Amino acid sequence: MRCGVVVFPGSNCDHDVYHVLKHVLQQDAAFLWHQDDTLKGCELIVLPGGFAYGDYLRAGALAALSPVMGAVKRHAEAGGLVLGICNGFQVLLEAGLLPGAMRRNASLRFLGRDVHLRVERTDLPFTWKLRQGQVLRMPIAHGEGNYEDAPAKLDALEANRQVVFRYAAPDGADAGDDPRWNPNGAARAIAGVCNAGGNVLGLMPHPERCSEPILGNTDGLALLASAVEAGSAALLRAGAAR
């Protein structure tokens, strides 16, 4: 399937995602510039990690208003797949494509280390290759990953099953506020959320940094493989319907 990786000034994980999509998963991949106002026919859009626009004002705030985001919004509203990783997740929050907001990590430190994630939902295009309750080990690298929203909004998020990944102990037990397992103080240990339609996903950890055996960890590959294969399957169905 044709995958587009958006490049903002300050993105720094764009080539990593491109590499996994193009060379590991053997997909047709392209870079999309933040000034572009079309998605060049891409079906899966990935907003990569980094520091878009230097994180000026707030992480993701200025990137959310860039021309390409208008096209990304239309793509998302039409049911197209959008994945935001780390800074890409922050951009999706600022753009209003996902609910909630990010605060500084509770420790006030930038964190670069591995965490454990529990898979909370497997009926999504991004997670159908994962098992319910499966524990994944993935790296994080962020200063603002402390997910927050009003308690009533968090209740609604849970009721709608929009919490897709939660920080957890290595055995999958609840992390709570334990900083060993919930690294940044995220409300309800939320590490990744989707929109109501399930076609937009954001997560703080970096699946593209753990998708090849040479990196010592392949726990991230199933997420990216789910997305590209779900997209391809949807295209085949659409083709058959025509």
Next chain:
Amino acid sequence: MKARVTVYPRREILDPQGKAIRDALNRVGFPAVEDVRAGKSFEISLGTEDPEAAGRELREMCERLLANTVVEDYSVELLESRP
């Protein structure tokens, strides 16, 4: 016309930065400090002298960009007009 916009974390949301600053103030001899909210301030020059229009536009700026209203509140203050 000049204006000052102040953006700060909402009361009900934990402000890790403000808490660290409060703890530091307590430590260096200001034990009476109970709470600190760390925010941002913007000084904005506008090419209008109509306070009503300016206020409306500034609030819109806050809603659209300057504040993230999920976690932040804002206040808008019109400063003296240019002579």
